[in-house]
Amino acid sequence: MRLLSALLPGEVLPWLAFGSGVGIEIAGSAGEESLRISAARIRPGRARELGTLTIADASHQTAGVWGTEYASFLRKLSLSHAAATVVLPRRDVIVRQLALPGVSDKDLPAAIEFQMEGLHPYAEDEAISSWTRIPGTASVLIAIARRGVTERYANLFAEAGVKIGSFTCSAPVIYSALRLLRQRASATGGATRGTTAEPAPGLLAYEATETGVEIYGESPSRAVFSAAFDAPAERALALAASELRLDAATAPQLLEQLLGVAAALPYSAALASACPWFALPLNLLPAERRQSGSRVLWIPSAALGGAVLLLALALALFPRYESARYLASINAEIAKLTPLANRSSRIDTQIAAARARAAQLDEVRGRTKADMDVLGEMTRILAAPAWLNQLEITRTQVTLAGETQQAAPLLQTIDASPLFQGSEFAMPPSRVNAAEAFRIRTNREPGK
Numbered sequence: 231m232r233l234l235s236a237l238l239p240g241e242v243l244p245w246l247a248f249g250s251g252v253g254i255e256i257a258g259s260a261g262e263e264s265l266r267i268s269a270a271r272i273r274p275g276r277a278r279e280l281g282t283l284t285i286a287d288a289s290h291q292t293a294g295v296w297g298t299e300y301a302s303f304l305r306k307l308s309l310s311h312a313a314a315t316v317v318l319p320r321r322d323v324i325v326r327q328l329a330l331p332g333v334s335d336k337d338l339p340a341a342i343e344f345q346m347e348g349l350h351p352y353a354e355d356e357a358i359s360s361w362t363r364i365p366g367t368a369s370v371l372i373a374i375a376r377r378g379v380t381e382r383y384a385n386l387f388a389e390a391g392v393k394i395g396s397f398t399c400s401a402p403v404i405y406s407a408l409r410l411l412r413q414r415a416s417a418t419g420g421a422t423r424g425t426t427a428e429p430a431p432g433l434l435a436y437e438a439t440e441t442g443v444e445i446y447g448e449s450p451s452r453a454v455f456s457a458a459f460d461a462p463a464e465r466a467l468a469l470a471a472s473e474l475r476l477d478a479a480t481a482p483q484l485l486e487q488l489l490g491v492a493a494a495l496p497y498s499a500a501l502a503s504a505c506p507w508f509a510l511p512l513n514l515l516p517a518e519r520r521q522s523g524s525r526v527l528w529i530p531s532a533a534l535g536g537a538v539l540l541l542a543l544a545l546a547l548f549p550r551y552e553s554a555r556y557l558a559s560i561n562a563e564i565a566k567l568t569p570l571a572n573r574s575s576r577i578d579t580q581i582a583a584a585r586a587r588a589a590q591l592d593e594v595r596g597r598t599k600a601d602m603d604v605l606g607e608m609t610r611i612l613a614a615p616a617w618l619n620q621l622e623i624t625r626t627q628v629t630l631a632g633e634t635q636q637a638a639p640l641l642q643t644i645d646a647s648p649l650f651q652g653s654e655f656a657m658p659p660s661r662v663n664a665a666e667a668f669r670i671r672t673n674r675e676p677g678k
Contacts (some may be wrong), residue, residue, distance in 0.1 A: 245482045247272050252314040253499025263289045268496035279491050280307050292492050292493030311397035313521040314501040320458040323399040323549045324374040331368040373399050375514050401456035402510035404446045405498045407498035432476045437485040439502040449474040607649050629671050637668035
């Protein structure tokens with residue numbers, strides 16, 4: 231709140247000043263207070279008063295009765311949710327302004343606390359205070375009230391069922407309203423009803439009250455001036471102009487004319503209620519009793535909730551998205567490397583075929599030598615006068631046919647060779663002339 235109020239000197243963005251609010255001025259003498267109520271709405275480019283209500287002699291009426299009247303007033307304007315900003319009577323609030331040049335925001339609370347005791351006549355536990363730095367200056371505006379007074383008013387409004395967001399005084403709400411309305415005039419290119427042009431370097435405004443004159447002023451020497459005088463208006467304005475060190479040509483203005491409405495103070499409070507983030511945060515209502523009725527204040531919570539939901543949804547969907555992205559990248563790499571892999575596979579097939587052909591050639595070359603060894607061995611075994619008329623060699627067997635003087639001993643002679651085993655007659659030997667014809671089948675030793 232203090233951060234946003236720092237924009238007030240001339241940097242309130244027109245499209246950010248958006249809302250509706252209610253202002254209540256407690257007027258009249260002690261014990262005979264009346265309530266002047268105003269409802270206002272600010273929209274980009276315009277600000278207007280929605281309606282007014284006066285509850286006369288509220289202190290002598292039953293709170294529930296005028297509370298019902300107040301609730302009906304808000305209901306007609308669709309503002310039942312609004313929490314009002316209450317301007318306390320000038321007699322109940324002490325307004326002080328401290329000049330603290332060179333004091334940083336960090337050290338400001340300690341500096342104010344050091345001087346607080348000399349700013350009011352109350353006992354320490356009886357006083358309740360609120361302060362804010364006046365934007366763009368080294369001055370601090372301080373409001374002080376008796377705790378019992380604020381408790382009495384808070385209980386009264388609570389009994390009537392009135393939602394209250396702030397107890398303040400006239401100076402901060404007028405200061406804030408002038409800047410808010412100035413931005414409305416800037417946004418539309420000129421002043422309209424309910425708006426005002428930028429305040430001059432010197433400003434002196436006043437309002438006649440039942441007890442005297444309430445004066446508000448601004449000048450280069452005093453950023454904010456607020457005082458009540460029990461004196462004729464001319465005398466009071468002269469004293470205020472002297473205090474503000476204003477040029478003699480500065481003409482005083484009625485506060486009603488400056489703000490463009492008849493109920494100036496409650497209207498200013500309504501504007502502060504509509505845009506609390508741009509109003510000077512000077513609030514004498516205890517924090518535990520403050521209520522919020524601005525629907526705009528729910529926007530950050532709604533935005534944060536939406537952001538949390540979006541983040542949760544993103545976290546839930548991220549693994550699926552990451553898996554899909556990873557799969558897509560893998561498929562892209564596979565598509566890029568597939569031609570190379572296919573080429574490698576074809577080369578491997580060609581190499582395997584070449585190796586098979588080479589092995590086959592080696593086998594054929596080895597087979598020829600083995601067959602020649604078989605032929606040589608048979609030549610050695612079957613010495614003359616034996617002779618062969620047929621020799622058939624396969625990879626596993628040798629079949630031979632011929633004639634010899636005695637065929638039976640051939641089986642043993644052939645098996646004695648390391649190249650053969652399991653010799654047998656393929657057919658019984660037969661006598662042919664002076665020799666025996668034979669046909670023998672023998673098995674080759676493996677690897678021979």
